[in-house]
Amino acid sequence: MPETLTLYTASVCPYAQRVELALSEAKAPFTRFEVDLQNKPEWYAPKVNPASKVPAIAYGGPQVPPDQPSPESTKIAESLVLLEFVADLYPDSGLLPKDPVLRAKARFFIDAVSNKFNPAFFKFVFRGEGTLDEFVAAIKEIQALLPAEGYVIGPFSIADLALIPFWGRGLVAFENDLGGFAVGEGPKYLEAIKKNPELTRFLKYVDDVTSRPSFKATFVPEVIKARFKERFRSGKA
Template structure:
C-alpha cells in the first residue's frame, strides 16, 4: 500500500508535468498542490524544498493538509529522481525486464541531457533554436521514428491528457512572448 503522498507542482513547468504524469500513469493515489511560482508560500522552502523549486514530493506519515507538511514525511525533489522514486513504489512505471528498463533509462537520460535544457533555453530564456538543432541531431541518430511513435502514444494516454492542460500552457506562453513579438514587429517596421 502506498503511504501518504503529496505532489507540489506548477502547471506551467514541464518538469512538474513529467512528475505528475509518472504518478498518474500507474494510477497512484496522491494529493496535488499547485505552487504559485510568483508568490510561493512562506512555508514551502523550510518544510518541503530548501531550493524552493517544483516538483517535490512529501511521502509518508499521516495524511495532512498539503500546506501543512509534517517534518516526519520524506521530502523528495528533482523531477528525474521523483520518476525513479515513483517507479520504485509503483512497480508499474518501468519495464520489469532489466534490459528494457535500461533502454528506457537511456532514452530518459538522452532527452534530459540533449533536448530538455535546450527547449527550456528557447521557451523561457528566448534564445535562438540553433543549439536545439544540434541536440536533436544527436537524438535523431538514436531513435528517429521511435520518438514519433513514443510521442503519439504518450499524447494518447489518459494520464497525459489528465496532466497536460494545453490551453493553459498556450495562454501562458502567449502572454510571456507577446511583448517579444510586439517588439520584434516594431523593430522590423522601423527600418
C-alpha cells in the same frame, strides 16, 4: 502498500508534469497541491523543498492538509528522482521494468533528454537563439534512440515521461507564437518540423505518447499559454 503521498506541483512546469504523468500511469492515489510559482507560500521552501522548486513529494507520515506539511513525512524533490521513486513504489506499473538492460536503456534515453534535447529546446524555443536546423539536429539525436515502433524501451516506461512535457510546451509555444523567437516565426517553425520527412519517426512517437490518457489528464495548455504570453509577449501587442 504505498503510504500517503502529496505532490507539490504547478501545471505550467514541465518537470512537475513528468511526475504527474508517472502517478497517473501508476494509477496512484495522491493529493495534488498547485503551487503558485509567482507567489509561493511562505511555508513551501522551509517545510517542503529548500530549493523552492516544484515538483516535490511529501511521502508518509500522518494525513495532513497539504498546506500544513508534517515534519514526519519524507520530502523528496527533483523530477527524475521522483520518476524512479514512483516506479519503485508501484512496481506493477512497469514504469521501470526489472530487467537491468531495459532499466539501463531507459536511463540512457533520459540522460539524452537532459543533456542533448533539453539544452537545445531551451536555447531555441525559450531563448530564441540558434537555428531551426540546430534544433532539428537535437530532435534527430533523440529519434536515433527510438526503436522502429512503439515506446523507448518497448513497454511504456519512465523514459517516455522525460521528454514529452517539454515537447508539449514546445507545441504551445510554436502554435501560439509565444516563445523567445521573433514574432511570426513560431507557426512557421512548427510547420517545417511537421513537414520534415526526416522526422517522421519522432513525430509518430510524440503523437503516441501525447495520445495517452495520462498526458491528456495532466497537460493544461491554456495555463501554459497564459504564462508564455506574460513571459514572452507582455510588452507586445
